[in-house]
Each structure stands twice: as C-alpha cells, then as structure tokens.
Amino acid sequence: MPDITYISPDGTSTTLEARLGDSVMEVAVKHGVEGIVAECGGACSCATCHVYVDEAFTDRVGGAGDLEDDMLDGAAAERLPNSRLSCQIKMRDELDGLLVRIAPEQL
Amino acid sequence: MDDILIIGAGQAGMQLAVSLRDLGFTGPITLSGSEASGPYQRPPLSKAYLSGEADVETLELRAPSFYDDKHITLRCDDAVVAVEFTGERGVATTASGARIEFAQLALTPGSEPRRLQIEGGDLDGVLYLRDLSDADELKGRWDAAANVVVIGGGFIGLEVAAAARKAGKAVTVLEAADRLIARAVSPITSEFYRQAHRRRGTDVRLDARIARLVGETAVAGVELEDGELIPADLVLIGIGVVPRSGLAEQLGLELSGGAIVVDEFARTSDPRIVAAGDAVLLPHPLGGEGRVRLESVQNAVDQAKVAAATLIGKLEPYRAVPWFWSDQADLKLQIAGLSSGFDEAVLRGNPDDEHFSVLYYRDGQLIAIDSVNDAPDYMAVRRALGQNATIPADQAPDTSRPLKSLVVPSPA
Numbered sequence: 150m151p152d153i154t155y156i157s158p159d160g161t162s163t164t165l166e167a168r169l170g171d172s173v174m175e176v177a178v179k180h181g182v183e184g185i186v187a188e189c190g191g192a193c194s195c196a197t198c199h200v201y202v203d204e205a206f207t208d209r210v211g212g213a214g215d216l217e218d219d220m221l222d223g224a225a226a227e228r229l230p231n232s233r234l235s236c237q238i239k240m241r242d243e244l245d246g247l248l249v250r251i252a253p254e255q256l
Numbered sequence: 257m258d259d260i261l262i263i264g265a266g267q268a269g270m271q272l273a274v275s276l277r278d279l280g281f282t283g284p285i286t287l288s289g290s291e292a293s294g295p296y297q298r299p300p301l302s303k304a305y306l307s308g309e310a311d312v313e314t315l316e317l318r319a320p321s322f323y324d325d326k327h328i329t330l331r332c333d334d335a336v337v338a339v340e341f342t343g344e345r346g347v348a349t350t351a352s353g354a355r356i357e358f359a360q361l362a363l364t365p366g367s368e369p370r371r372l373q374i375e376g377g378d379l380d381g382v383l384y385l386r387d388l389s390d391a392d393e394l395k396g397r398w399d400a401a402a403n404v405v406v407i408g409g410g411f412i413g414l415e416v417a418a419a420a421r422k423a424g425k426a427v428t429v430l431e432a433a434d435r436l437i438a439r440a441v442s443p444i445t446s447e448f449y450r451q452a453h454r455r456r457g458t459d460v461r462l463d464a465r466i467a468r469l470v471g472e473t474a475v476a477g478v479e480l481e482d483g484e485l486i487p488a489d490l491v492l493i494g495i496g497v498v499p500r501s502g503l504a505e506q507l508g509l510e511l512s513g514g515a516i517v518v519d520e521f522a523r524t525s526d527p528r529i530v531a532a533g534d535a536v537l538l539p540h541p542l543g544g545e546g547r548v549r550l551e552s553v554q555n556a557v558d559q560a561k562v563a564a565a566t567l568i569g570k571l572e573p574y575r576a577v578p579w580f581w582s583d584q585a586d587l588k589l590q591i592a593g594l595s596s597g598f599d600e601a602v603l604r605g606n607p608d609d610e611h612f613s614v615l616y617y618r619d620g621q622l623i624a625i626d627s628v629n630d631a632p633d634y635m636a637v638r639r640a641l642g643q644n645a646t647i648p649a650d651q652a653p654d655t656s657r658p659l660k661s662l663v664v665p666s667p668a
C-alpha cells in the first residue's frame with residue numbers, strides 16, 4: 150500500500166498508508182489530518198481540499214482536469230503551478246511516498 | 257460531569273462530535289447511531305456508489321480508529337428509543353436496552369423518505385433511497401433490471417434515472433408537478449433538465465397521475481390514471497423526505513411541519529438541547545426572511561459546528577452561504593445561495609450548450625445561482641454572497657467577461 154506524507158500549514162508532518170484507488174483527500178480526512186476540509190466529500194464541488202504537490206511528484210501526479218481547473222481558480226489560498234484538489238488525485242503504486250503541502254487556507 | 261450525547265451518527269452528528277474536540281471540549285462524547293455502519297456520506301449513494309465507482313470504505317466519513325483517537329464513543333446499530341431529562345441530567349434508552357446518561361444533548365437524526373401511499377406500494381422491487389442498506393438493495397437488483405421507473409423528479413430521482421440510463425436501462429421519470437426539481441430551482445433550470453434527460457433517452461413525464469403499481473409479488477409496471485401501463489421491474493420512489501422528530505416530540509420540543517425548530521445558535525426550544533442537519537427548521541442562514549429547512553451536506557456540517565460551539569458556551573450565530581451540488585450524467589449542477597422568493601432570474605450562457613448559469617435576484621440584490629457545468633460562475637457567486645457583494649443583473653448575461661470580474665459591493 151502506497152504512503153502519502155502531508156505537511157500541514159503549521160509544519161506538522163503526517164505519513165499515512167493509502168489503499169490503491171483512495172484519493173489523497175480521503176486518506177487525510179479519515180485520519181483527521183488538519184487543514185484538509187473537503188466539504189463536498191470529493192465531488193470536486195468545494196475546492197476546500199487544496200494541496201501543493203511536491204516538485205518530485207508533479208509529473209507523476211499530472212495536472213488538473215477541466216472541472217478541477219475551474220474550481221482551483223476559486224480556491225481560498227494562492228493557486229500555484231503545483232496546486233491540485235486532493236480529492237482528484239487517486240493513489241497508484243507509482244505515487245508511493247507522495248509528498249503534499251496543505252494549502253494555508255481552504256475556506 | 258459534562259458528558260454530551262449526540263443522537264444520530266450521520267453527517268451532522270459526526271461533525272458535531274469532531275467540532276467539540278476541535279473546540280477543546282475534553283469531556284465524554286457518545287455518538288449514537290441506528291445504522292450498522294459508522295457515519296458515512298450519503299451523496300454518492302445515488303451517484304458513484306450506484307455506478308460502482310465507490311465502495312463502502314470510500315463512503316466512510318472517518319476511519320474507525322479516528323473515533324478512538326478522539327475519545328468519541330461511537331455506538332452503532334442501536335437506536336435511541338426514549339430520552340428524557342430529570343432535573344439536571346438526562347438519560348436515553350436504546351433499542352437493546354442500554355442506558356446512556358448525559359448532561360447535554362444534541363439531536364441530529366436526519367430525515368427519512370416520504371412514503372408514497374398507493375396501491376401496490378409494498379410490492380417487491382419498489383424501493384426508496386436514503387441509507388446504505390437501501391443503496392445495497394438497489395444495487396442488488398440493478399443488473400437484472402431492464403425497465404426502471406422513477407417516481408419523483410427531484411435530485412435523488414434524477415440522479416438514479418441518469419445512472420440507470422447510463423447502464424443502458426429503459427427509464428421513465430414520473431413527476432406529479434408541472435416541472436422537475438420544482439422545490440429547489442427556477443423554471444429555466446427545470447426545463448433544461450427535462451430536455452437534457454430526454455436527450456439522453458429518458459422518458460420524462462410531467463403532471464403524471466399514477467393510479468397504482470401493478471404486479472403479483474414483484475412489481476411489473478406502473479399504471480397511470482389514463483390507463484397507460486409503463487412496464488417496470490424496478491421502481492425508485494424519491495418524493496422528498498420527512499424530518500425524524502420522534503425523540504424531539506418526546507422531549508416536548510417545539511416542532512413545525514414535523515421539523516425541530518432551532519434558533520441561529522442551533523438551540524431548540526429547550527436551551528439544553530441543540531439540533532442540526534436535515535431534521536431542523538432554522539432561521540435563514542444569510543439573514544433573509546423566514547425559516548428554512550435545508551437538506552444538504554453543507555448545512556449539516558456548518559450547523560453542526562454552530563451547535564458544538566453553543567454546547568460549550570460559545571454563542572456564534574449561524575451565517576453561511578448555502579450550497580449544494582447534483583451530478584446527473586455528465587451534468588454538474590452547483591447551487592449557491594437560496595433562490596426561494598426571487599423576483600428576477602437572469603440567464604447567462606445557453607442551456608442548449610449544457611453550459612450555463614441562472615442568477616437569482618430579489619429587489620435587485622443577488623441571492624443565488626444555479627450553474628450547470630460552469631464552476632467559475634458558481635464560485636464567483638458563492639464568494640460574492642459570502643462577502644455581501646452582488647453582480648448587477650444587467651451585466652450578468654455578458655459571457656465575454658468572467659462573472660467574478662463583475663462583482664461589486666452590495667449597496668448598503
């Protein structure tokens with residue numbers, strides 16, 4: 150099972166194991182990682198699960214889809230080239246060790 | 257001891273428990289549920305879960321270990337059947353006979369599907385959709401079903417209809433009113449959905465008059481008053497919900513239309529008891545007139561946060577922009593604000609492109625938006641409403657300019 154490391158806005162780091170196919174948002178929320186709000190539960194409707202993907206993984210993770218791209222424009226924190234909505238990143242083996250920084254504001 | 261009991265382990269109950277901890281409450285919390293599983297998300301039941309894209313574990317709102325970590329006692333599969341206060345303390349009794357004592361109480365029992373009183377309504381294959389168990393029953397019959405009839409053209413009915421069409425079934429939607437989703441959207445959006453479902457091959461009947469459901473033991477069809485028989489091996493009824501207010505009634509709380517009446521701090525008529533979620537009637541959350549009942553994840557979550565704060569003595573009025581979404585086929589509807597009471601609806605974009613928005617105004621002030629496949633418009637309005645801003649109605653149709661560039665402060 151692939152690992153994901155989350156860096157919260159206050160600097161806390163949490164590493165969790167994901168099931169294949171789980172989203173990066175889901176794994177965080179289910180274990181109470183601070184900073185990912187995920188109001189819509191992964192429907193790509195709230196933009197409150199905003200993360201910055203570590204440079205080492207951006208290629209493997211890929212870019213945002215159309216709807217996600219639009220939603221990211223409305224995210225509360227600054228949008229950067231490595232911004233993604235974590236509910237739209239599904240875990241695969243090749244993402245093992247994924248590092249994401251949680252956006253400082255979600256609402 | 258300041259122990260808290262939360263009755264109803266759903267979207268609102270779970271949030272209430274978590275928010276109590278986030279706010280620093282360290283006393284005992286019991287979260288009591290009547291379903292076999294812990295708190296889970298309902299929206300995917302008519303969407304990804306039905307189509308097989310999400311499984312039970314995906315639906316869980318929190319991992320089982322989370323409740324232990326937070327010292328939240330989760331009691332599943334054992335409904336509270338009686339509850340009372342004697343003096344300062346209260347006690348609840350569950351179906352299995354357990355007694356749970358508490359100092360403070362939160363009610364988050366949700367709602368249940370309104371039942372259709374009709375001949376044949378109890379035939380095998382006539383289903384409702386609220387709980388995971390309902391969804392599992394629906395899924396169990398899904399593959400074998402060739403002819404699906406959906407009674408009720410609201411969100412849940414239309415989502416199931418879209419999923420059934422996608423799975424190649426013959427689908428008929430029977431709506432008693434003269435338009436779809438009449439309670440939540442304007443005629444423009446209703447008409448769009450009628451056409452969009454028809455384009456996808458669903459037979460949508462408005463002003464439908466159903467005489468009875470027919471079949472031996474299993475349902476075989478739906479007979480209309482004019483005698484027409486629509487074949488059906490699966491009938492899904494989605495004609496709205498009724499709040500679960502039995503316990504509130506036992507406690508002597510004020511109810512209105514079956515819903516638990518709360519103030520802007522989520523307090524019921526007994527100040528020791530808070531309530532949140534689908535089961536309550538609350539003051540308009542954007543300061544508008546009247547009281548509303550909101551059946552949405554957003555409301556369950558935001559109101560639960562207010563209720564948690566109230567329980568620990570921090571009174572913070574509920575102010576939030578209501579929002580909602582519905583996924584039907586490849587159509588993503590996003591709603592922000594409450595359009596009820598609008599006196600002007602402005603169309604932006606072209607419904608025939610399946611990419612447009614309707615902005616609602618009252619006395620010239622923007623109050624809500626329905627967006628179909630247009631997230632930027634939706635986000636612009638959601639933010640504007642949260643900042644007490646507006647968008648001039650005469651400029652809103654101009655799709656050459658992004659909606660967010662048209663936002664201006666509301667006149668005082």
Ligand SMILES: Cc1cc2nc3c(=O)[nH]c(=O)nc-3n(C[C@H](O)[C@H](O)[C@H](O)COP(=O)(O)OP(=O)(O)OC[C@H]3O[C@@H](n4cnc5c(N)ncnc54)[C@H](O)[C@@H]3O)c2cc1C
Pocket residue numbers: 263264265266267268269288289290291297298299300301302334335336337364365366367385386387412500503532533534535550551552553554556579580581582583
């Ligand atoms: C199929 C479906 C699709 C939906 N889609 C969307 C959507 O796309 N977007 C959206 O915003 N909303 C959607 N909703 C609505 C949303 O799920 C609800 O508004 C939300 O779940 C309400 O939260 P709640 O906590 O009030 O109620 P619930 O989540 O229903 O939780 C209440 C819980 O309390 C339990 N309970 C009741 N009485 C007792 C008792 N006496 N003792 C113990 N436990 C008790 C119930 O069994 C239930 O588990 C959908 C709902 C359904 C059913």
Ligand code: FES
Pocket residue numbers: 174187188189190191192193194195196197198220234235236237
């Ligand atoms: S959880 Fe709502 S957009 Fe990701």
